[in-house]
Amino acid sequence: MEHPDHPFSELFEQLGLASEPEAIKRFIDRNSPIPEGVELPDAACWNEGQSEFLREAIEADADWAEVVDHLDASLRKP
Template sequence: MEHPVHPFTELFEQLGLPADDASIKAFIERHAPLPETIPLHKAPFWNQAQADFLHEALDDDADWAEVVDHLDASLRKG
């Protein structure tokens, strides 16, 4: 069974964040670089619901995992 592919904008909507290109770029610029020692879901800028969603998406290898990995990689760049 194939998992649906979620676009980056949809992940931001799921997290309750502005999802237009300029807002996504600003979010990443504001919070990057995230140190390698901090797991994505433990970053201080998430609320509990966002952190839980990100953790579960990766832990369960859910259909969101690929786009959450993309977010993680984007936040690691400095």
Template sequence: MEKPVHFFSDLFEQLGLPSDPDSIEQFIKRHRPLPKEMLLADAPCWNEGQADFLREAIEDDADWAELVDHLDVAMHQGG
């Protein structure tokens, strides 16, 4: 069985955040750069449920993991 295909905007919807391209761009700009040693899920911009989702996506290598990795890179890049 194939894994479902998710888009970056779907990840933001899953996190309960606005998912249009401008909102995604503004969110990332507002919250980056995260310190190099900080895990994405530990960033102060997440509530507990969002942080748990991000942590579990990576730990379980869920179908969301690739998009969470993409967000992790974007959030750690310099402003």
């Protein structure tokens, strides 16, 4: 089964966050790097619903998994 591609901005919309390129950049700049050993859904920048969505996307290898991996990598860069 093929997974649909979701743009990075669509993930931010799904999380209830501003999805314009500058807003995404500000969010990443403000919240990175996530401390080593902290899983993406457990980062302090998420509310409970956002954390649950991210956890489900990763665990289910859902169609969001690839873009969630991109977000994880983006938030780990110093």
